[in-house]
Amino acid sequence: MKRLSVVLALVAGLLLPLGAADTATAAACTHPEYVTSSPDGMWGNRGYWVHNDMWNASSYHVSQTLSACSFRNWKVTATADNSSGDGAVKTYPNVHKDFHNWSTGHEPRLRSFSHISSTWAARTPHVGVYDAAYDIWLNGVPGEHEVMIWTENFHQVPSGSGASHVATRRFGGHRWKVWATDDNGYIAFVPAHRLTHGKLALKKMLDWLVARGHLPHDVTLGAIDFGFEIVSxxxxxARFKVNDFSLTTRR
Known part of the structure; x- marks a missing residue:
């Protein structure tokens, strides 16, 4: 979510199950390297940023504390409710990698990458309203296009009521519904079932969107995030935890 400081043969095999070694839960983070309750608290670790990102919390009663041992082993404890009834996302604690150059504004074109894939493993509380998701920003950060790839949906709706269901596809043996706004400013892949861990061929999913006309052929890549959109x-x-995250790119 927002931050300021995210043809069937084409998509076959996009979601690839991990082996037993990859699904192991990360060691408990008993002595975190970084702890923050700041709404914009952010920690750099090995080329990634772990971000508390309480981007929409100021108008609501929300508290959130992030504890991180590394970019692939971190958690947040959040308290929020939906007493307003508006269903708004309040926070998006996340790990992300920026491709946007904040000094020059330059971003690489998506088509300059031959491969982009990512692994993840997450644990969620099964209370309230939230989703676990990748958030990919294109043509800027925030940019003209936001592509979300949900791995879990707990009582959440893509982009509130602003997106429409535009396609259903099976990627790597899993069925996904694809949602998009009329201007393709927001696009979401939503799985039929909860996915707690796995490997995603992100470049192939984005290329499929380009082939369908949802993204322009010359689109640039701003950032790739993974985290939790928390409504309530x-x-x-309630605790949300990332036990694994990696991002592999080739050009």
């Missing part, structure tokens, strides 16, 4: 925790503290 039912008003009580």
């Amino acid at each position: 925790t039912g008003g009580s503290p």
